[in-house]
Amino acid sequence: MKPSITIVGLGSGGEDQLTLGTLKVLEQTSRRFLRTADHPAVADLKLRGIAFEAYDRLYEQLDSFEEVYETIASELLAEAADRPEETIVYAVPGHPMVAERTVQLLRERAPAAGIELKLLGGESFLDQAFTRLGFDPIEGFQLLDAGDLTREQIRPRLHTVIGQVYDVYTASEVKLTLMNVYPDDYPIIVGQALGVEGQENIRRVPLYELDRLESYGNLMLIYIAASEDDGLRRRSFERLHEIVGILRSPEGCPWDREQTHLSIRRNFIEETFEAIEAIDLDDPDGMKEEFGDVILQVLLHSQMEEETGSFDVYDVLAELNDKLIFRHPHVFGGENAQDAEEALKNWEQMKAEEKKRKGAPERQSLLDGIPKDLPALPRAHKVQKKAASVGFDWPDLDGVFDKIEEELEELKRAVREESLERQKDELGDLLFAVVNASRFIKADPEEALAGTNRKFAERFKYIEKQLRISGRTFGETSLIEMEEWWQEAKERL
Secondary structure, three states: OOOEEEEEEOEOOOHHHOOHHHHHHHHOOOEEEEOOOOOHHHHHHHHOOOOOEEOHHHHHHOOOHHHHHHHHHHHHHHHHHHOOOOOEEEEEOEOOOOOOHHHHHHHHHHHHHOOEEEEEOOOOHHHHHHHHHOOOHHHOEEEEEHHHOOHHHOOOOOEEEEEOOOOHHHHHHHHHHHOOOOOOOOEEEEEEOOOOOOOOEEEEEEHHHHHHOOOOOOOEEEEEOOOOOHHHHOOOHHHHHHHHHHHHOOOOOHHHHHOOOOOOHHHHHHHHHHHHHHHHOOOHHHHHHHHHHHHHHHHHHHHHHHHHOOOOHHHHHHHHHHHHHHOOHHHHOOOOOOOHHHHHHHHHHHHHHHHHHOOOOOOOOOOOOOOOOOOHHHHHHHHHHHHHOOOOOOOOHHHHHHHHHHHHHHHHHHHHHOOHHHHHHHHHHHHHHHHHHHHHOOOOHHHHHHHHHHHHHHHHHHHHHHHHHHOOOHHHOOHHHHHHHHHHHHHHO
8 A cells, every 4th residue: 555645734723614524534544743733723623532743842852944844744754654554644734735834845755755645725824814804816916935035025016915924033024124115114914813713813013013013923924915106116126117118108208219229328338437436436325326327228228129129128137147147157056166266267268158158159369359449448458368368478577567667768769759659659558568567466457547546636636725725826836835735635645
């Protein structure tokens, strides 16, 4: 005889919520197991002479719920295998297929163990939620686990039920997650033991009070009614996509409708530089605003392509997700990277492999792929890194310094003896050599120069301040005096 386990649902309340089929199964076997005896129907069944062996002991012995569930599944499978001639009944709260991890584990493992599973449904806590809280799930509904709640799961346009609010810690975590979407005082409904006579408690509380209630337990849930308030979606990517679509629609903004990739190309560049400036100034408020402006440019260009049927912004996200995972095998693929340099090598290798898989035409030069519109300083840095990756590089920094001195002498000679065009060429050679030095000391040349620009501006502003204090202009001040102020600024700033 093939060993088997029959899983039954006890419903969400007392014995009145048991199905007749479940009651018959419980009466016809003596090997009955309970995930937990903390259920309203258990006391009623004991009065009928139906006793159970409960697994509540495991909740005290083990450190996590997952360990408890794993152990229950393992013990049940062992029981069934040891005595295949006897029927085992495993009873769980509610419905076996609603928020019941042990049942998931048994369904995964039973086939390999040669054990047959039979399931009998029961009334879940959702049945009572629909009835007692008064909403129709066909309007849009989601059931979420309090122990694994993330902001990305929360969708205000759907009726939301959050179950498994076991304790004050879980309630606090749920509250903090919900506050990423809802105002602190947003009204929510907390339901305790729905449908259980004498135990049911339904109350409306502001969100901030969720972790300040008197009791918690496995019969508690949170309900948040669906809302069409777009203000609740202001932090969602979907809402941003929707807004940009409206702006570009026939009923939208005339200016936005007229734009093309080319007409707002410059905007992309300007917004990027404004974001970089906010980073350089270490200005969180500025970064928050400017990063949004950069994202807007991505949305606008993507919306233009969506209108032609080429791709939409979600295709952009899919491409990026795939790329990040594929190019980080040391994170997502089980490989290792000991440091940042090795991680970068992995990135470059996987980048090349990715392009090969996509059938991209083979590059004729190692330097192909560096954007031609990249500003000259970072472009020089990238060109040199590409060349260095195949060994075309100075052996050490001394060689770079020698090259800088050589180029400086050639520039001096060109200034004395040669044309302006030749002088410009020699200046470029000197700058290129200096970029080499930045690469050897692992300093980004653009960042280094940007820092010097800021430093110069602050010191120059100090001179202007001294001029205002003294009531003079630049024309009325000697270079020697300005140099003295400059040196003061160096010491102070």
